Amino acid sequence: MSVPQYRKAAALALVAGLGFSLTACSTKSDDKDTNAGGKVTITVDCQPVGAQKELLKNWNDDVAEFQRQNPDIVIKSVSVGEQCNNPPDFTARLAGGTVTDVFYGYMTDLQQVLDSGQAMDISQHVNKNTIPTWDSVDPALKEVFTDGGKLYAVPVKNYSMGLVYNKALFQQAGLDVNNPPKTWGEVRAAAKKISALGNGIAGYSEYSAGNTGGWHFTSLLYSQGGQVLSADGKKADFNNPMGKQVLQNLKDMRYGDNSMGSRQLLQWGDLLTNAGAGKVGMFIGAPDATQAIVSQFQGKFQDWAMSPLPGQDGLAKGTLGGGEGYFFKKDLTPEQVKAGLKWIAYQKLTPGKGQFDYVRAKPQNYPVGLPQPLLFANGSEAQKQELELRKANANVDTANFAIFEATPVPIKGEPRNAQAVYAVLDAAMSGVLTNPNSNIDALLKTAEEKVNQLLAAES
Secondary structure (H helix, E strand, O other), X not given: OOOOOOOOOOOOOOOOOOOOOOOOOOOOOOOOOOOHHHOEEEEEEOOOOOOOHHHHHHHHHHHHHHHHHOOOEEEEEEOOHHHHOOHHHHHHHHHHOOOOOEEEEEHHHHHHHHHHOOEOOOHHHOOOOOOOOHHHEOHHHHHHOEEOOEEOEEEXXXXXXXXXXXXXXXXXXXXXXXXXXXXXHHHHHHHHHHHOOOOOOEEEOOOOOOOHHHHHHHHHHHHHOOOOEOOOOOXXXXXXXXXXXXXXXXXXXXXXXXXXXXXXXXXXXXXXXXXXXXXXXXXXXXXXXXXXXXXXXXOOHHHEEEEEOEEOOOEOOOEEEEEEEEEEEOOOOHHHHHHHHHHHHHHHOOOXXXXXOHHHHOOOOOOOOOOOOOOEOOOOHHHHHHHHHHHHOOOOOHHHHHHHHHOOOOEEOOOOOHHHHHHHHXXXXXXXXXXXXXXXXXXXXXXXXXXXXXXXHHO
């Protein structure tokens, strides 16, 4: 889960004059009208919602321009609110068969999408003719959405995690903004100083609900050098000294130091709302966490910087990487698949267009210059074009990400059945953050048993 894909549920009205629906329309076969009047119609989800006014306008403008250039294609944008960002809701939509023709999913969603039978194999349709930059897309990202040699989704965003910190709070607490914590011990010490500022400020903040706690536990475990599952993916592998250290670090900050704030069970929007209000000193996240803080939660560009993920005794031994893509619903016609690929190519995979339209984004309340999304392979033609455009239109101080970029940490992917595993690990995270008498050994043992049961059921 990267940050920008999170959205709040909203009912969107039809935007007059644009010629396409912005309402949550049905995805039944009688509604998707595959070829009426010589036009191909597809439904696409996860447009920005009303609170993201400029992003929503950009999306609408892109749809209008795309349809002008492709008068034989009709894009019906569907708002599904939290269901694009909340894994349990996404699972419910899969089970209910209510996904759109072209539907958004995390890199961790491939297995459950395949199990649901909702996605089609798009291998024969994806090439440089349907997506001109396809040869530039990082092969590792294509592999994430491939099973048995068949491609089921097109990657549209990629990320890795580090330590995001508030420079203004660092300065107020007497900390060096150019020398952020490199170890979890240093994070703890800095969090104590920041929380001592009072006024409801958490020195360090963490997720523990809605699968986000398990997501972050995984990255924290990677920082220790651990892994969530065994190498063969058949057994849990976190009930060990490294997993215990992850939870002990959090428990020490939460109850030993009282540096994490009293409100817990935070999900994505909760933490970033607090961050945008200047109430969070540090948290782990991807570069676009700062993007969301500013564009969705009224924060300030200049307050935020990022460094590599800390480790126990030095820099992290690993960090979590992931991202998202778009799947294609089963039983679409070849014409609908090609139309969907053409839209994704325009909106997500073309330097200078859609999410890469930095000229448009520069004067908006939207940061340009972040080292993300990392979709294109280093040295590829599209990567060179994207980097040149990003540098030319940067509206944020790229120095805020210099330490992060200059000190790369090895990236590890998300575990098999990640969302289901994360849901189990939420309980371990919430346990140490809500109960001062929590037993770390017991929490990990219970989580281990549940994950092993889950994996056994899947095998």
